Amino acid sequence: MTVMDTRPTIQLRSLALEITGQCQNTCASHCYATSGPHGSHGTMTRDDWCALLNQAAGLGVAMVQYIGGEPTLHPHLPQLIDHALSRGMRVEVFSNLVHVRPPMWRAFSRPGVSLATSYYSHHATEHEQITGGRGSYARTKANIAEAVRRGIPLRAGIIHVHDGQAIEGARAELRRLGVTGTIGVDRVRAIGNASGGLEVHNPAELCGRCGTDRAAINPDGVVTPCVMSRWLTAGDVRTQGLAEILAGPEWVDRMAVIPRSAGGCVPDTCTPKEDSCQPSPGVDGCTPDDSACQPGQPACLPKFP
Structure with missing residues (x-):
């Protein structure tokens, strides 16, 4: 009798749980998940x-x-945060911070929870042209300030969507608001809305560390690196x-189809907290605003978050 070895082939350190496809914004130019107001929470239950x-x-x-x-649109997010904390895991919530209800603020304020x-x-005008959400700039800005006031750890990612975008102005404003966490810049990756509607999946758009010590699960329970x-199910x-x-x-x-990095990243710099495979950057040698560290360039490949 042969016993199947069910030990993972990787040492899993982090999980990205995509608990919903619903979003107030559309981010029609770049959302990797093609999320929007008509998205759903999928088939995964609490x-x-x-x-x-x-x-x-x-x-x-x-x-x-x-x-x-x-994720704040999911009705069970506070309970899911509590459950993860009760099992000894740290939690990051990656939110657009357009609308945060009081129960969410209480959940975000728990020790072990951070925001991105x-x-x-x-x-x-420019911010809202990119997000597709009317009023999203003022709401997100106000909630960033509120998170800072509450002492909740917060990092931010700036996606370079078009030429002439006020990248440095955005970075400076975040610092003025009191954000002390990582603020990084990443280019748009040709995935989801940024693919132009084409069903063409190019692994070179990835950072090269997908699946090395992490995995992701979508709203229907499908596992990807x-x-x-998201096409590598x-x-x-x-x-x-x-x-x-x-x-x-x-x-x-x-995993075999993902080009791997040639170096430039120390082992602990590409976690969900510092990860350029999310809509956010890494740090040090992994930062997407480091010109030598772009997918498809030697410093990162065959090398989010």
Whole structure:
């Protein structure tokens, strides 16, 4: 009798949990998940997510990132934050910070929780042209200030969407608002809305570290190496254990098509907290605003977050 080895082929340190495809904004020029107001929370239930968190804790995952879509639109986000914390994992919520209800602020203020957000310009018109959300600039700006006031750790990513965009103005405004966490700049990657509607998937658009110590799960329970590599599906946590998926042949096959980095990144700089595979940058040698570190360039390949 042959016993299948279900030990993961990677040492999983972090999980990106894409708990919803719904979002107030459309980000028609660049959203990797093609999220918007008509998106859904998928087929994963609260119990499904909690069961997955239990498995993740058992595999030694140190951090989970809730992302979307807009994760604050999921009705069970506070409970999912609590459950992850109760299992000894740190939590990051990647939010557009357009609307934060009091229960969310209470959840965000818990020890072990941090926030991340995207910012595009210090000009309201430009910011909202990019997000597609009327009033999104003022709301996001106000909630960044509120997070700072509450002492919640916060980092920000600025996506370079078009020529002439007020990148430096956005960065300076974030600092004026009191953001002390990482503020990085990343280019638009030709995935999702940025692909121009073409079903062409180019692994060179990835950072090259997808799946090395992380994985992502979408609203329907599908496992991929990261939220950006969403076409590289490896299994479904509703029908298989996470460890079994990460030890399976589909995972190995998906990982084989991702060009790997040639160096430039120390092991701990590409976590969900510092990750250019999210709509956010890494740090040090991994920063997308470091001209030598772009997907497809030697310093990062065959080398988010």
